[in-house]
Amino acid sequence: MKKLIFAAALTLASPLLWAFSTAELAQTLQKPANVQGAFTQQRYLKSLTQPMTTNGQFVLIPKRGLLWHMQKPFENRLRVRADGIMQWNGKSWVAANPSKMNGQSQQIRLFLDLLGGNTQGLEKQFDLQLSGSQQKWTLRLNPKTALMKQIFNHIEISGDSVVRRIELNEKQGDRTVMQFNQVQTGKELDAFAKQAL
Amino acid sequence: MNPKPRHLYTAFMLLLCLFLAYMLAAKNWLQTDLTALLPQEQQPDVVLQAADEANEAQLNTQVVLLAGSADAEKAFQAAAEIADLWRKSGVFAEVDSSISPDLEQVRGDMQRLGLAVLPHEQRQQLFEDPQQYFQQRAEAAVNPFAAPSPLSLEQDWLGFGRFVSARAQPQSRLQWNADNGMLFTEDEAGKTWVWLRGKLPQTNNIANGSEGLLPLLQQSREQAAKAGVETLSAGGAVYAAASKAAASKESRLMSAAGLLLTFTLLLWVFRSVRVFWLVVPLAAGMLTGLAAALAVFGEVHILTIVIGTSLVGMLVDFPLHWLAPSVFRPSENNRALTDGIGWQAEAAMREVRPTFIISLLITVAGYALLWFTPLPVLRQTAVFSGFALLGAFGATLLWLPPLFERYQAKPVPFGGWMGRLHHVSNRVKARLHRRGWWIVGALLLVVGLWRSDWRDDIRQWVSISPVMLAEAQQINQLSGSDFGGQYLVVEADSEDALLHKNAEVNRALQPFIAQQKLAGVQSLDQFIAPVAEQQKLQNRLRELAKLPEAWQPMREIGVPRNTVRNALNQAAEARPLTLSDGLKPILAEAWRPLYLGQVESGRYASIIRLNGLHDAAAVQTGIKNLAGVHWADKRSHLNELFHHTRNQAAWLKLASYVLAWLLLWRMFGTKRGTQVLAVPLAAAVATVAVLGWLGVPISLFAMFGLLLVSAIGVDYAVYAVAAKHSAPARLGGMLLAALTTGISFVLLGMSSTPAVAAFGLTVAVGVVFNLWLAAWLLEKE
Numbered sequence: 001m002k003k004l005i006f007a008a009a010l011t012l013a014s015p016l017l018w019a020f021s022t023a024e025l026a027q028t029l030q031k032p033a034n035v036q037g038a039f040t041q042q043r044y045l046k047s048l049t050q051p052m053t054t055n056g057q058f059v060l061i062p063k064r065g066l067l068w069h070m071q072k073p074f075e076n077r078l079r080v081r082a083d084g085i086m087q088w089n090g091k092s093w094v095a096a097n098p099s100k101m102n103g104q105s106q107q108i109r110l111f112l113d114l115l116g117g118n119t120q121g122l123e124k125q126f127d128l129q130l131s132g133s134q135q136k137w138t139l140r141l142n143p144k145t146a147l148m149k150q151i152f153n154h155i156e157i158s159g160d161s162v163v164r165r166i167e168l169n170e171k172q173g174d175r176t177v178m179q180f181n182q183v184q185t186g187k188e189l190d191a192f193a194k195q196a197l
Numbered sequence: 198m199n200p201k202p203r204h205l206y207t208a209f210m211l212l213l214c215l216f217l218a219y220m221l222a223a224k225n226w227l228q229t230d231l232t233a234l235l236p237q238e239q240q241p242d243v244v245l246q247a248a249d250e251a252n253e254a255q256l257n258t259q260v261v262l263l264a265g266s267a268d269a270e271k272a273f274q275a276a277a278e279i280a281d282l283w284r285k286s287g288v289f290a291e292v293d294s295s296i297s298p299d300l301e302q303v304r305g306d307m308q309r310l311g312l313a314v315l316p317h318e319q320r321q322q323l324f325e326d327p328q329q330y331f332q333q334r335a336e337a338a339v340n341p342f343a344a345p346s347p348l349s350l351e352q353d354w355l356g357f358g359r360f361v362s363a364r365a366q367p368q369s370r371l372q373w374n375a376d377n378g379m380l381f382t383e384d385e386a387g388k389t390w391v392w393l394r395g396k397l398p399q400t401n402n403i404a405n406g407s408e409g410l411l412p413l414l415q416q417s418r419e420q421a422a423k424a425g426v427e428t429l430s431a432g433g434a435v436y437a438a439a440s441k442a443a444a445s446k447e448s449r450l451m452s453a454a455g456l457l458l459t460f461t462l463l464l465w466v467f468r469s470v471r472v473f474w475l476v477v478p479l480a481a482g483m484l485t486g487l488a489a490a491l492a493v494f495g496e497v498h499i500l501t502i503v504i505g506t507s508l509v510g511m512l513v514d515f516p517l518h519w520l521a522p523s524v525f526r527p528s529e530n531n532r533a534l535t536d537g538i539g540w541q542a543e544a545a546m547r548e549v550r551p552t553f554i555i556s557l558l559i560t561v562a563g564y565a566l567l568w569f570t571p572l573p574v575l576r577q578t579a580v581f582s583g584f585a586l587l588g589a590f591g592a593t594l595l596w597l598p599p600l601f602e603r604y605q606a607k608p609v610p611f612g613g614w615m616g617r618l619h620h621v622s623n624r625v626k627a628r629l630h631r632r633g634w635w636i637v638g639a640l641l642l643v644v645g646l647w648r649s650d651w652r653d654d655i656r657q658w659v660s661i662s663p664v665m666l667a668e669a670q671q672i673n674q675l676s677g678s679d680f681g682g683q684y685l686v687v688e689a690d691s692e693d694a695l696l697h698k699n700a701e702v703n704r705a706l707q708p709f710i711a712q713q714k715l716a717g718v719q720s721l722d723q724f725i726a727p728v729a730e731q732q733k734l735q736n737r738l739r740e741l742a743k744l745p746e747a748w749q750p751m752r753e754i755g756v757p758r759n760t761v762r763n764a765l766n767q768a769a770e771a772r773p774l775t776l777s778d779g780l781k782p783i784l785a786e787a788w789r790p791l792y793l794g795q796v797e798s799g800r801y802a803s804i805i806r807l808n809g810l811h812d813a814a815a816v817q818t819g820i821k822n823l824a825g826v827h828w829a830d831k832r833s834h835l836n837e838l839f840h841h842t843r844n845q846a847a848w849l850k851l852a853s854y855v856l857a858w859l860l861l862w863r864m865f866g867t868k869r870g871t872q873v874l875a876v877p878l879a880a881a882v883a884t885v886a887v888l889g890w891l892g893v894p895i896s897l898f899a900m901f902g903l904l905l906v907s908a909i910g911v912d913y914a915v916y917a918v919a920a921k922h923s924a925p926a927r928l929g930g931m932l933l934a935a936l937t938t939g940i941s942f943v944l945l946g947m948s949s950t951p952a953v954a955a956f957g958l959t960v961a962v963g964v965v966f967n968l969w970l971a972a973w974l975l976e977k978e
Contacts, residue, residue: 085340
């Protein structure tokens with residue numbers, strides 16, 4: 001009997017049992033119909049003492065698209081969808097880049113996957129290490145494809161029911177940190193976001 | 198017969214065999230390169246020649262294969278496997294399947310190229326609205342979704358590097374898969390097509406270097422098909438290899454079928470296995486022809502062999518004229534002693550020898566004149582055919598009589614039939630000899646001649662299967678480029694001037710693009726700016742360094758003033774890149790083929806590619822007034838050359854008629870001589886009329902067929918007039934000769950190469966007329 005209790009205790013304590021899988025994480029993150037809130041992006045460059053900081057509002061509809069509304073230091077609205085990245089010129093959406101660039105779609109997919117918690121997509125390019133619990137998790141991404149290895153050292157995402165923080169450690173030594181606050185899920189979208197996404 | 202010439206001839210043939218054995222063993226004697234057929238230019242312009250060579254080199258050494266599937270992973274997998282197969286095969290000098298860029302090198306190249314290849318729009322912005330430029334630059338810098346540039350922000354404060362990779366890739370539809378480094382495109386149906394490129398060794402002759410190419414492609418495609426992946430492939434070398442394979446298969450098949458049919462006919466007529474000896478003059482003729490062509494040219498083109506093979510029919514004409522009378526019974530003919538049972542090999546040969554010599558002289562002279570045409574294939578065929586006839590003649594004259602010494606002519610139905618046929622033909626002749634029929638004939642002739650279409654098209658020379666063409670088209674569609682054989686060559690006296698000229702032509706072509714007469718162009722000015730322009734931009738950057746408000750947005754995102762100022766000054770001090778410098782980096786590889794370099798001292802040249810050209814004439818007039826711009830259209834240029842050669846051959850032939858007439862006049866007098874010559878001449882004219890009715894263009898090859906027709910005509914006519922056999926026997930000899938000739942040329946008429954088919958058809962039709970007209974010359978009984 002003692003043995004049995006001991007075995008049961010062992011089983012219950014086993015990290016395997018408690019492990020929070022990436023599939024579960026994906027499920028959690030993809031649950032809400034939409035996620036909106038404020039963001040702060042800080043870009044740390046080796047040669048600059050101060051990070052380059054921008055902030056604004058965002059709206060994410062998992063698997064659909066993202067509205068990235070930068071307010072400081074200047075206004076800039078971007079719409080990111082699988083079909084490309086567009087910029088709001090005050091009247092309509094126009095292509096954000098004057099010339100089409102190689103790797104653009106890759107980058108878009110990466111960000112939509114990162115924010116939307118599409119761990120399946122991320123697994124194609126990164127080795128995923130998930131730690132913590134459902135309430136406070138950290139996902140570390142180590143690049144495994146040649147291209148991602150050339151760009152990133154590693155990427156770290158953390159959060160709870162939503163993504164709270166993304167840190168990109170670039171190969172060149174630069175680092176970008178994005179933090180998300182005042183995050184709300186499932187709230188009605190405003191007219192602009194509805195029309196854009 | 199005196200045995201001496203026989204021994205001499207035998208010894209000579211033995212020597213020839215030795216020579217041939219040596220040549221075939223020691224040398225690469227079979228030429229299959231289609232371009233080898235083309236005439237040498239009279240006075241080539243080095244610039245155009247360089248452009249042509251660059252184009253050919255690119256076209257003929259590249260083999261492209263696309264693996265496509267709705268399942269992208271499968272397509273990549275199949276392409277990777279095929280690339281592996283290609284590498285192991287050793288067929289290719291280089292196989293490009295995946296690109297894994299050396300990032301350090303790419304960074305260096307981008308920094309060096311950045312300013313020189315900055316798009317026009319951005320350059321203009323820096324002059325007119327620098328604030329806008331830097332606003333966009335700042336937005337891109339903080340945009341987390343922007344495509345990762347190999348250059349970090351610190352390596353590219355001014356943002357010039359952002360445009361380099363797009364500028365370096367003129368074919369923008371091709372995408373790069375970062376995972377495996379492969380290039381791919383997606384079609385409208387969502388299918389992924391993975392691109393694979395094999396480069397054949399440059400030094401190798403296209404066709405010789407690719408013996409293993411077709412089997413390798415076949416294997417690759419089967420392998421992909423097993424995995425459920427579609428494949429497309431294209432490349433000059435593939436076409437060359439395919440047409441080579443088709444030509445040799447066809448030539449094998451035709452010789453086999455020709456020999457089989459011919460000997461079946463002969464066996465049926467003569468009822469003696471001895472007719473197989475007729476193979477002797479045939480073989481002797483072929484050997485002599487081949488040896489002569491090899492001795493003169495050092496190699497023989499596959500097309501010469503194909504046409505040469507068709508000579509089989511003609512080479513047996515002499516022996517048939519000699520042998521045919523043997524089957525006629527003397528009872529049916531009282532006048533001619535040499536007919537029928539009394540037939541004796543040596544004696545019969547002595548009798549026909551003079552007529553043989555006359556027609557041989559005339560025919561060989563006709564071929565000899567072809568030597569003066571500028572077309573290698575025509576000259577080769579002239580040498581091959583002329584000598585083959587001589588060799589066959591020698592063998593007929595010297596070897597056949599001893600071989601047929603104990604030949605016992607049997608009374609066979611053929612002899613009797615000929616008597617009846619001759620009777621019928623006489624009646625028909627009498628019937629037709631009326632004014633009404635003459636008018637109908639003349640009308641048919643005139644309309645046919647009027648309808649005849651004298652035209653040459655290089656495309657008739659090659660048989661590219663429709664499947665291959667469709668694949669090439671699909672590949673063009675997928676790549677978004679459709680470069681035909683027409684392009685522009687631009688020249689100027691310096692690299693900078695050349696870039697200016699390119700830009701000028703580009704501007705001149707814009708209206709045509711707007712009118713959809715042209716889908717687009719690819720020119721070097723789309724890649725790099727002239728040095729002078731770069732210096733102007735550098736001066737502007739120096740100015741901007743002193744105007745911080747112009748780059749205010751950069752400061753807003755947190756880039757210190759000094760950093761931007763230093764970046765501006767640094768860019769302003771860098772050494773500008775010349776065109777050739779700009780093309781050196783690996784990144785610029787795609788643009789290199791456009792630049793021909795300094796072709797001659799003081800002449801720099803480049804190519805402008807025309808994409809999707811719909812109205813060549815309009816574009817051609819559009820650039821007419823621009824100095825230093827050449828319109829290059831190899832196909833129409835070649836067609837012109839063929840046209841010229843064809844006319845030249847026609848005039849040479851007419852000249853040969855005059856010579857022939859002189860000879861015939863010496864032998865037969867004015868009336869008979871003229872009659873004899875009228876046969877080939879009338880047959881040639883009638884053949885042109887028939888081709889006109891059939892809608893077959895009179896190309897160089899058809900003209901070549903006409904030359905052969907007239908040679909055969911002379912042969913028949915001389916035989917009909919001069920041989921000492923009875924009229925039915927002569928008719929029989931001619932009919933047999935016509936049938937054997939007809940067999941091989943009808944077979945040739947079924948060739949998949951349009952030019953060869955036209956040749957076969959022309960001769961086949963011509964032979965019918967020759968027979969008919971020569972029969973007309975046979976006197977009534």
